[in-house]
Amino acid sequence: MRIEKIKVKEDKTIKEFIDELSLSAVPILLELDGEIFYPDDNYDRKIQAGDRLAVIPIIAGG
Amino acid sequence: MDRYSRQVLVAGIGKSGQEKLLRSKVLVIGCGALGTVIANNLVRAGIGYMRVVDRDYVELDNLQRQMLFDEADVEKGMPKAVAAVDKLRKINSSVKIEAEVKDVNQKNIEELIKDVDVVLDATDNIETRLLINDTCFKHNTPWIYGAAISSYGMTMNIIPKVTACFRCIVPSPPAPGLLDTCDTVGVLNAITSLIASLQSNEALKILLGDKDSNQELLVIDLTNNSFDKIVVKKRDDCPLCRDGVLEYLDKKGPSEPIKLCGREMIQITPQRKMEVSLEHLKGKLERIGDASYLGYLLRFRVDQYELIIFPDGRAFVKGVSDKETARSLYAKYIGV
Numbered sequence: 001m002r003i004e005k006i007k008v009k010e011d012k013t014i015k016e017f018i019d020e021l022s023l024s025a026v027p028i029l030l031e032l033d034g035e036i037f038y039p040d041d042n043y044d045r046k047i048q049a050g051d052r053l054a055v056i057p058i059i060a061g062g
Numbered sequence: 063m064d065r066y067s068r069q070v071l072v073a074g075i076g077k078s079g080q081e082k083l084l085r086s087k088v089l090v091i092g093c094g095a096l097g098t099v100i101a102n103n104l105v106r107a108g109i110g111y112m113r114v115v116d117r118d119y120v121e122l123d124n125l126q127r128q129m130l131f132d133e134a135d136v137e138k139g140m141p142k143a144v145a146a147v148d149k150l151r152k153i154n155s156s157v158k159i160e161a162e163v164k165d166v167n168q169k170n171i172e173e174l175i176k177d178v179d180v181v182l183d184a185t186d187n188i189e190t191r192l193l194i195n196d197t198c199f200k201h202n203t204p205w206i207y208g209a210a211i212s213s214y215g216m217t218m219n220i221i222p223k224v225t226a227c228f229r230c231i232v233p234s235p236p237a238p239g240l241l242d243t244c245d246t247v248g249v250l251n252a253i254t255s256l257i258a259s260l261q262s263n264e265a266l267k268i269l270l271g272d273k274d275s276n277q278e279l280l281v282i283d284l285t286n287n288s289f290d291k292i293v294v295k296k297r298d299d300c301p302l303c304r305d306g307v308l309e310y311l312d313k314k315g316p317s318e319p320i321k322l323c324g325r326e327m328i329q330i331t332p333q334r335k336m337e338v339s340l341e342h343l344k345g346k347l348e349r350i351g352d353a354s355y356l357g358y359l360l361r362f363r364v365d366q367y368e369l370i371i372f373p374d375g376r377a378f379v380k381g382v383s384d385k386e387t388a389r390s391l392y393a394k395y396i397g398v
Contacts, residue, residue, distance in 0.1 A: 027241060035295065056216075058232055059209045
């Protein structure tokens with residue numbers, strides 16, 4: 001698991017961002033500006049300048 | 063009380079807090095890397111009662127991170143819950159501790175949860191967590207989610223009807239093979255110890271009625287020592303939070319075989335509650351293979367396979383990767 005920072009072009013939707021990273025089939029959480037963002041709610045929300053979007057993999061190991 | 067003198071001095075605990083802890087009851091589900099550290103911390107902290115549940119037995123590659131086990135436990139093939147409780151009783155004999163060697167499922171989880179004040183999640187799969195989530199919601203029992211792999215881990219307190227629930231975060235189990243496991247990416251003992259210590263500390267806060275207990279998802283990555291707290295809202299369409307639908311607790315039908323994290327091993331669970339005489343079964347199986355009865359479990363080797371059979375009829379089938387073969391070996395040799 002490694003944290004990588006990437007820059008995203010403005011006006012891209014969250015769906016496009018997820019598809020571009022091939023994450024649509026992977027269990028993840030999205031964090032947008034410190035809160036969980038549920039993509040089903042607003043998948044077509046456009047990423048804006050200054051947004052901080054984090055992809056958090058779900059894990060199950062114990 | 064002398065035993066807890068340094069803890070009693072901590073602001074917010076005191077003598078009355080310690081007395082509250084001494085009256086409290088906790089359930090630890092899973093006794094691996096997280097569960098051993100949680101159980102160790104809470105027994106030393108002086109909770110009153112602990113029930114430790116685990117389906118597995120101790121193996122050599124557990125010792126790197128599962129802090130209550132040693133080489134003798136591996137040698138004897140001890141069930142993890144029993145080996146852990148043996149150690150915990152030596153650490154603090156005033157705590158009442160019970161070991162339950164079983165797989166947690168729809169049939170037994172309510173019995174395990176119903177009389178405890180808080181549940182500590184130390185399991186290794188999403189399905190069991192969804193089941194804990196439903197059951198704790200039904201019984202209004204707080205539980206503490208924790209998970210770790212590689213150098214990465216997360217934890218969150220789930221307080222029924224107050225915080226978001228686990229289904230708000232993970233609405234359904236991911237398809238098999240999608241999640242990384244400790245087998246594919248490994249795991250550091252620092253991250254499991256850290257997450258488990260946070261979980262046990264949050265349990266103490268909940269037991270003490272501390273309003274500052276963590277209600278966010280805490281995500282830690284030790285590659286860069288990042289600690290992120292993420293606000294998790296209840297999901298508008300969560301069937302549990304919105305409608306109280308107990309989909310995983312009310313699920314009917316046979317338990318599916320489970321491929322165990324990190325091993326060429328499949329668990330088969332019988333469809334109904336049962337007790338198997340392992341000594342009797344040993345008598346039957348030793349005529350066709352190598353069978354040894356170890357007091358808590360029966361180990362049976364035949365051809366390239368190994369079956370480890372527990373008194374509740376559950377079995378681990380080793381040396382297979384597909385569920386159908388595991389099921390057919392179970393039917394052939396155990397015949398349930």
